[in-house]
Amino acid sequence: MLGGLSGLLYSLLIPLVLSVIEAPNDDLQTVADAPAQLLSLEVSNAPLAMVFALTCLFVLVTRTLSQVMLTRVAIDVATGLRTRLYDRIANAPLAALERIGSARLIAALTSDVPRIVQGTRTLPDVLINIVMLVGMLGFLLVLNSDVFWYVLGCIAFGVVTFQVPMLLGRRYFVRARARFDDLQGSIQGLIRGIKELKLNDRKREAFFESVLMRHERAVRRNEKAGHTIIQTANNYGDLLSFFVIGSIIFIVVNYKSISNEELVGVIMALLYITGPISALLHVMPMISVSRVSLQRVKKLFSEIPDEDVAPSDGLPPDWQSVRFQRVCYHHDGGGKEPGFGVGPLDFEIRKGEITFIVGGNGSGKSTMSKLLTLHYHAKSGDIMFGDTRVDSATIGGCRQSISAIYSDYHLFDQLLGLEDDDLQSQVEHYLAALQLDGKVAYQDGKFSTLALSDGQRRRMALLSSVIDDKELYLFDEWAADQDPTFKSVFYNEILPSLRARNKAVVAITHDDRYFDLADQLIVMEDGRITRIERRQQGQQAGATGPASSVDFLVPA
């Protein structure tokens, strides 16, 4: 609205100036002959000068206001888009996120969203320039209708012919954007694999040449081609404006009756029109790139399904055991690969027991554990939390019973969602029990550092997990990078103390030295359970090391 008003006022300036130059009536001439005194300046045509000054002021105010307001809207759009993406990611099934991959998600958040916003930011200028163009065309119509129709025809011709390079340029932008996902993936490879690359010059060169720079060159090539085409088209558009002016001065005047006075007005109007046309042409590449990013984000949204989970009241159901009944799951292989199937799985995890899941690499232990922690949705069969069957209505509540540390866990630098009064003392207790008290402090609701060794970071993850105080604990090869002493602490003290608290404890492990500590041993092979061993009633598990008298957990 303001942009339109600004454009309209802007387009009124030329007729105003022309009316002064042309001095169409005697009154004005008289006024011009007797300049008025304003702020000790002699001003000709004082009333018109006032109108001119006020119009300029209005243009300044309305244009600034419209730009500021729309820029603010654009910033809100960016936040809104990112927030929608955060929500989508948070509510997406894990399998879909694994399939899409972090590279695409990060590229959308860091590259597409800013480009969309950049495109949105041009909108006030687009609007202002369109209104200016329409205003000036209206003025042209008043001046000379023949010239008006001629110019309109030329603009229509320009718009139609401009579409060809635009479409071509857009195709290159689409290709560049698609290759940007690959580039993002290889940048992650460079950062994460820097240690391996530094130790092997040939590997590094090969990575740079055939992976990283290949994608970089592809992005560069396509972006250059896209911008070259669109810039050339812009210049063609600019040139077309001058071609129109030239053709009117040199050709059209011979066919249509245009007075000299009209011609001056027409040329001024046409020169003035080139401004908005050129401004519109120059935002075209930005709008085109922005549209490509918008489509990319839309496609991403369509690929992230919403998880079929009803809103949970946060209350887990009452359960003593979790039962798997003929549960099956299948990883899609993607393309020609057959994928990997797990199941049918039948087993029971009880509270007050320690269950070890063992098996060779790739036997399906982690997949089964993600079914148990309700991250993967079973393709068939039932998972029961006590008498509660896990389905879309109950899954949210059931998840609240679970705490898990996977091999690719993430460590947050603060304890989130906890408001216990004695949180500080609990954290201090666990920092000491996990032998981290000299390393990490908990201050102002944050850990002082996470720059720790792998084993120490895993202990921090354990701290965060036990402090959550859930019913079912899953540890995926947690002890793999612990030293022998702390491995023993984990198996002989930490797991038994969780069991003593009536927690259901599940650990995926290759540490056969500690197998007899478990109440139940589930052996997996090629996606199936080949054996389940249960300890006899009354036979106390935990014979390998000296069971500590110290309770790891803080007193209840």
Ligand SMILES: Nc1ncnc2c1ncn2[C@@H]1O[C@H](COP(=O)(O)OP(=O)(O)OP(=O)(O)O)[C@@H](O)[C@H]1O
């Ligand atoms: N996200 C995934 N997408 C597709 N296939 C997968 C995915 N994760 C695992 N797989 C397939 O499932 C198989 C079993 O993987 P899983 O991680 O469950 O094994 P595991 O027993 O935990 O192995 P390890 O002891 O090496 O951790 C793998 O061989 C792989 O082919």
